Amino acid sequence: MNRHGAGEDKLLSAYDSLSRIVGREHGILPGDLRFSDFLHDETYLQGEAALVLRPASGAEIQALVKELSALRARFPGREDDLSFTIRGGGSGLSGACVPQRGVVLDCTRLNQIFDVDEDNLVIRAGAGVILSEINDHLQGTGLFYPVDPSSLSLCTVGGSVATNAAGPASLKYGTTRQSLAALRLVNASGDNFAAGALPVKTSMGFSVPDLACGSEGRLGVVIEATLRLKPRPETHALLLAAFATEQAAVDFILSLRRVGIVPRAIELIDAYSSSLVDLPFSGKVLLMVEFDGTAMETAHALERVPQVTAAVDWYAARDEKNRHELWSKRKAVSPAIKQKFPYRLGEDVAVPLTALPAVCDFARRHAAQRGVATAIWGHAGDGNLHINYLLEHSAMLPLLDQLMPELAHEVTRVGGAISGEHGLGRLKQKYARAVMPAEYFAVQQRIKAAFDPGMLFNRALDK
Ligand SMILES: Cc1cc2nc3c(=O)[nH]c(=O)nc-3n(C[C@H](O)[C@H](O)[C@H](O)COP(=O)(O)OP(=O)(O)OC[C@H]3O[C@@H](n4cnc5c(N)ncnc54)[C@H](O)[C@@H]3O)c2cc1C
Numbered sequence: 266m267n268r269h270g271a272g273e274d275k276l277l278s279a280y281d282s283l284s285r286i287v288g289r290e291h292g293i294l295p296g297d298l299r300f301s302d303f304l305h306d307e308t309y310l311q312g313e314a315a316l317v318l319r320p321a322s323g324a325e326i327q328a329l330v331k332e333l334s335a336l337r338a339r340f341p342g343r344e345d346d347l348s349f350t351i352r353g354g355g356s357g358l359s360g361a362c363v364p365q366r367g368v369v370l371d372c373t374r375l376n377q378i379f380d381v382d383e384d385n386l387v388i389r390a391g392a393g394v395i396l397s398e399i400n401d402h403l404q405g406t407g408l409f410y411p412v413d414p415s416s417l418s419l420c421t422v423g424g425s426v427a428t429n430a431a432g433p434a435s436l437k438y439g440t441t442r443q444s445l446a447a448l449r450l451v452n453a454s455g456d457n458f459a460a461g462a463l464p465v466k467t468s469m470g471f472s473v474p475d476l477a478c479g480s481e482g483r484l485g486v487v488i489e490a491t492l493r494l495k496p497r498p499e500t501h502a503l504l505l506a507a508f509a510t511e512q513a514a515v516d517f518i519l520s521l522r523r524v525g526i527v528p529r530a531i532e533l534i535d536a537y538s539s540s541l542v543d544l545p546f547s548g549k550v551l552l553m554v555e556f557d558g559t560a561m562e563t564a565h566a567l568e569r570v571p572q573v574t575a576a577v578d579w580y581a582a583r584d585e586k587n588r589h590e591l592w593s594k595r596k597a598v599s600p601a602i603k604q605k606f607p608y609r610l611g612e613d614v615a616v617p618l619t620a621l622p623a624v625c626d627f628a629r630r631h632a633a634q635r636g637v638a639t640a641i642w643g644h645a646g647d648g649n650l651h652i653n654y655l656l657e658h659s660a661m662l663p664l665l666d667q668l669m670p671e672l673a674h675e676v677t678r679v680g681g682a683i684s685g686e687h688g689l690g691r692l693k694q695k696y697a698r699a700v701m702p703a704e705y706f707a708v709q710q711r712i713k714a715a716f717d718p719g720m721l722f723n724r725a726l727d728k
Contacts, residue, residue: 279336280316286328293317303369306357309608314364321374323457323488331455348724351482353424356416358611359690361481365725372423375488378402385463386494387446392423392487408494411438415596423487429479431686433530436646442478447491453717481688482723484716498557502567503582505553507546511622514552520573526566529557531646532595538640541601542594545580553595598642608656610665614676615649615685627675628652635664649685673700691725
């Protein structure tokens, strides 16, 4: 806060005028024990900020945006200090909500579920609602929200929209983008407007919900979202299959696809990752394959699977309790790695299935050449791999400047995406620029400028 000397007192009064809008108890200053909680996400990055604001409504956010613009007119040249970094649950894995300076805009108090429309199969929820609360709220309706990131007890509706969050079930049900019917956005002029529609079919020019989905908070503040629901499936059946190699595992997935069997999820866990969480057959390449649907549909799928598989070993979940235990172990992989390697970097690439084994080999080989171990898991049915570089201490961080661009080039070369679901954030922006055409970024910047010409929101992502 003292980096500019003389003008600081005035800037403090400017911050105070912002705090008054949310009520001073919801404006958190450095020195407050809670302050550092808002400076990081789930990566190793640590940010800096001058103030955290915790608004409780769209109206407060509108007032904050208008006040911020007015303050900018009074303090020319202080745009970095007078900007918002929007924050949801802070569970991101790309550094997108890690502030560089200025004001953190925490949206978690927008935590109201407004209504459920059981006939049109939608739920309308505030941006700060934690994703798992959506399905808790739907208990007894026979409906569910199918987007299931492993972080669903940490992440918010707004953050999941802004990152286009996905998860195991995206294989069958799609990502947030396919589930987002409509939203409300506060833009850089402080306008609060709705976009989208209830029917799946719309043809009304550029789709604002689609643009906001995966925008990483660069277009404005999502204050509420209308999300599509599905009938809750009658049954689930979970199989764990062990393979000798990733190639054999992928051959199995391709065979399923060819005969039209669509599981709810196909998760890959490599030998090292499975050994950390005590799953059956640890030490081998594992696939978790889950089916859902009516009892007849899952029974039929289970009958057909052995006909197409080259798995070495099979394990079928005994009952619902056992199924949940196996999923908990799958979800415990990432926290277990983070605990052992606080400086791990989790890549999140998506590749065509046919290239998946070679990309795993590429990542392992290039990491090993630099003395770095890897752990790989992910949503293999979608070709989405979390390649984790297991850095043992912070002195190894510069190695990422070699490993990340190499992987970005390889993934792009095989026709993949350098982020499948976590976003580019602060961590991957520069590598994205190295592999994507300049025109691609020029268009992105023009879209940003159309919504937020003064770069009020998440400036660090567009610098
Ligand atoms: C253990 C673990 C497992 C994970 N598993 C998955 C997974 O399976 N699938 C997956 O997709 N992700 C996963 N993630 C990553 C993360 O949980 C998602 O990216 C999630 O969507 C982030 O939501 P959040 O509310 O925590 O957002 P934050 O981390 O707070 O922010 C993420 C981005 O969203 C923006 N943002 C937040 N709220 C708003 C808003 N109201 N308006 C506009 N922009 C906003 C921020 O500015 C930032 O750019 C995992 C993370 C962890 C720690």
